[in-house]
Amino acid sequence: MSQPLLLNLRNLACGYGDQRIVQNLNLHLNAGDIGCLLGSSGCGKTTTLRAIAGFEPVHEGEIQLAGNVISKAGFTLAPEKRRIGMVFQDYALFPHLTVAQNIAFGIAKHPRQAAVIDEMLDLVKLGGLGGRYPHELSGGQQQRVALARALAPEPQLLLLDEPFSNLDVELRRRLSHEVRDILKQRGTSAILVTHDQEEAFAVSDQVGVFKEGRLEQWDTPYNLYHEPQTPFVASFIGQGYFIRGQMTSVEAVSTELGELRGNRAYRMAAGSSVDVLLRPDDIVHAPDSPLRAVIVGKSFLGASTLYRLQLPTGSQLEAIFTSHVDRQPGEEVGIAVKADHLVVFPVPGSIATQTVQQATGVRRHSGPN
Template structure:
């Protein structure tokens, strides 16, 4: 059975006082899926979320929800008529109402209000706290109440605006997994806004990376990490960095780390200057390797240690090694490259860049 399209943004431009913050946005979300808008502050993700909610007008294009146009230039369906739920970062609970009363606020005329409220409180693991008031709860518990209240009217779509930003790191990680489980258990479609990659990947089926008001890529977390379409996505997601290389064959590139072969074929001419994407897990500790690098910095991460390495040429790399061995700054270590996903971009100023090939200039290599 093919997935059913729920939300569609086509050629969308939105902003404030005719100033376009978001431009030419095209995005689609299937029913039951969880999407995420990810990017640095000021990139347009919150503006997009507010436009979907009906809080901001659309300057160009349109937004369609469940087959109905809810926004286009000159028309904005009122937020309360959209069947869209909202979860805010500051919880926005009513302090004078109990937990149960907060959850039931949007379904006061529902014939089974008490039953629905009890089921939702059990779902968010707060069934025993229905008679308490918001100020008697922890931050994580308040956010669960906010989520249950948003789910009570059975919205077509749930929007979450930086919902975990007021929580500490460990609680954020735990609650993000719990929220995904809750949404999947209810079959609720949702869009999350965050600047935290770990949070985005933990919750979402698809993630859209924004940069300066434009959607760079809408894809699965796996593909964003291993198959980035633009240099910005490559560097923004997963601590990516670049070294210069020269294309030898469609599948191989020569770099100061040696010849790297991958699972992609590139269409640029042999000899083209390229930027090679590397990530810390692409550099492997290899004590017997003739390729040596000096440790110039380290960050202990528990199960692994992130090292900053410097080659004899002065080029710096980042690498993650298991933390069983504790290498010290100033020490030289053997390394090798283990990058199955060879991701290249035309080097700025190179012939490949000047002829305006696609940024990655890539076609997939068959695995057969």
């Protein structure tokens, strides 16, 4: 059963002062879900988060929380009246207060303050450390205190601004899963901002990919990977690359890798030039295949190995083989395409561009001129 709508951004434009960073933004988050704003630096994700928090005004459109307008042009409800919690990138803990006092900061008048503090400490696995000061804690522990402080007042929505960016890779990976478990355990809705795709996919139910102040796609991690709606999302998510092809029917594309068939009918007419999205896991090791490629590079990943392959035309591909296949640069290998979700986009200038809108930012692998 779907949960009720909690956060709704409608035709939102926001920025700093008179400068508009984000334009025509529409997204929604259901109660109990975790959303993520994903993109490179300067794309507008943090600006959007600050507008939701009430730190920045809205130029156009509106922000609704639980059906109530909290921001629109000319009106910004004060941050402290929004029932929104915030975990900052640098944690923003008070250095002169103990862990318990930091957690108590937002619940000064709570009738069960001591019990809530103990509950929060247990929730974030810091039981017995309430009397310590922030400088006596590790970075991961400080992040947990910041999370506990934000959750103590029971906010309707929790905002997390790059919360793991100051931690090492392994700790980031572990804490991202722990934070998701904590939020799901309490049924707390949240919006995470990050530039890290692995982090976004580990934590979130819905992810929004930003590009230059515009939302390219708001979808599940699975759909972003397998069903990207624009070439930018296709190339930004995962290790995607494109090869050129020509539609031979509504469901088949002729490429230098042979005829590739999709799992649906495409809108491009036969004869249209298209870019076909491939990912390393779409190219499999097939020793007896007539399709051959030369290994020009490899990266051992443990359970698998990422190979960079060159076709006879000069085009280069990336492929992930199980680590039991150990081949060396310069060797020739047989390959096959196993793309269950074949994604194609029309090439600018082709007849298909009349029906499908294009986006820039395509990363394309092509053969020699």
